[in-house]
Amino acid sequence: MAGRLVVRGVEAGYGAVRVLHGVSLEVREGETVVLLGANGNGKSTLLHCIMGVVRPTAGEIYLEADGRRIDLVGRAPEEIVYLGLALVPEGRRLFPRLTVEDNLRLAAFRPEARRAIDRSLALCYETFPVLRERRRQLAGSMSGGEQQMLAIARALMSRPRVLLVDEPSVGLAPILVSRVIAKIRELKEAHGLTVLMAEQNFAQATRIADRGYVLVHGTIAFEGGSTRELAEHELVKKYYLGV
Numbered sequence: 001m002a003g004r005l006v007v008r009g010v011e012a013g014y015g016a017v018r019v020l021h022g023v024s025l026e027v028r029e030g031e032t033v034v035l036l037g038a039n040g041n042g043k044s045t046l047l048h049c050i051m052g053v054v055r056p057t058a059g060e061i062y063l064e065a066d067g068r069r070i071d072l073v074g075r076a077p078e079e080i081v082y083l084g085l086a087l088v089p090e091g092r093r094l095f096p097r098l099t100v101e102d103n104l105r106l107a108a109f110r111p112e113a114r115r116a117i118d119r120s121l122a123l124c125y126e127t128f129p130v131l132r133e134r135r136r137q138l139a140g141s142m143s144g145g146e147q148q149m150l151a152i153a154r155a156l157m158s159r160p161r162v163l164l165v166d167e168p169s170v171g172l173a174p175i176l177v178s179r180v181i182a183k184i185r186e187l188k189e190a191h192g193l194t195v196l197m198a199e200q201n202f203a204q205a206t207r208i209a210d211r212g213y214v215l216v217h218g219t220i221a222f223e224g225g226s227t228r229e230l231a232e233h234e235l236v237k238k239y240y241l242g243v
Contacts, residue, residue, distance in 0.1 A: 002029045002194040003065030003084065003161045005050070010059035012049050019045045020218045022059070027162070029064075032188055032195040034205040036236070037215035043198035044090055046215070047164050050196075051087050052077040065161060082110055086160035090167040090198075092151040096140025100131050100150055103139050107157035116159060124153035127183060145176035152183065163188070165197040169204055177204050184208060206230065 005027040013019040019042045027033045037043045048054040050061055052075050061072040063083060072080055086107075095103050104124055108117045125132035128149040134142060139150060148168060155163060165184060169177040185208035188195050199205040205212070206227040214222040214235050224230035231237075 002192050003063050004029045005085075005162050005194060005196060006060075006062050006064065007046070007050065008060045010046070010049055010056045010061065012045055012054055012056040012059075014054075018057075018218070020049070020056070023215070023218070023220055024059075025213050025220060025223070027194050027196045029194055030192055031210045032185070032197065032208050034209035034212035034230075035196060035198045035215055036200065036202060036205065036212055036230070037198070038200055041215050042218040043215055044166055045218075047087060047166050047196070047198055049073075050080075050164060051085060052080045063162065081158055084110075084159075084161035085164065086155040086158045086162070087164045088151050088155045088166060088168065090170055092147045094139040094147055094150060094154070096138065098139060099136050100139055100142075101135040103150060103154055104131075104157050107154040108159075110158050113157060113159045117157070120157050120159060124156055127156075127187065128153055144171050145173070145180070148172060148176070148180050149183070152180070152187075156187065160193065162194045162196070165195065165199075167198055167200070169199060169201045177201065181205070181207055202230075202236065 007023060007025050010020050010023045023046060035043050045054055049056050056073055063070045063072060070083055104121060108114055108120060130146055131150060131153055168180050181204045187193060197205060209227055211226050212224050212230050213220050222233050222235055224233060
């Protein structure tokens with residue numbers, strides 16, 4: 001079900017402001033890869049390029065799945081979702097005046113997702129029991145941690161093969177961050193997802209990552225083949241471990 005995601009030499013920005021400078025990375029099938037970087041270094045821009053929200057000015061982005069290479073650059077976001085990618089955006093971006101269940105059902109618009117909507121709802125409620133309890137509650141009235149769970153569950157409703165997660169720890173208490181990160185790992189292992197997670201909380205991100213990249217000023221400054229390599233690199237020691 002999962003796929004391999006490849007980014008090669010991507011340049012992107014907003015108007016005259018260039019944010020990404022020749023960024024290359026890959027997430028192999030079934031891997032969890034963390035993209036580390038402080039705010040303003042281009043993590044969200046890269047995820048938006050992958051999802052078709054921002055169009056790169058150079059480079060290529062493609063998905064390898066079912067024996068095919070599928071180019072993503074130039075496709076609309078809804079096309080990319082139909083191909084099996086889903087984004088959990090920073091700040092959750094829920095529909096606050098709709099109920100929990102309405103938020104979930106709206107995400108199941110891929111043909112594969114529509115056919116399995118009842119199974120997907122059951123999976124979401126099994127994974128996040130609090131959502132079942134609050135399924136008739138307005139999304140905007142829930143706590144930050146509950147909203148983050150809903151944002152992840154909403155992405156699952158599209159039955160993705162590749163899950164992109166943007167800063168899941170933002171605005172959450174440490175205990176909630178730990179729970180959310182653990183759920184991402186649980187879902188990845190249970191459903192064979194390919195996961196790319198942008199995060200600046202090194203300790204939490206490396207609990208579930210297989211390996212990762214460090215993004216500095218829109219450039220990949222380091223690629224770690226394991227979380228141990230990441231932890232031992234001078235950039236990470238300086239900016240994330242306080243060494």
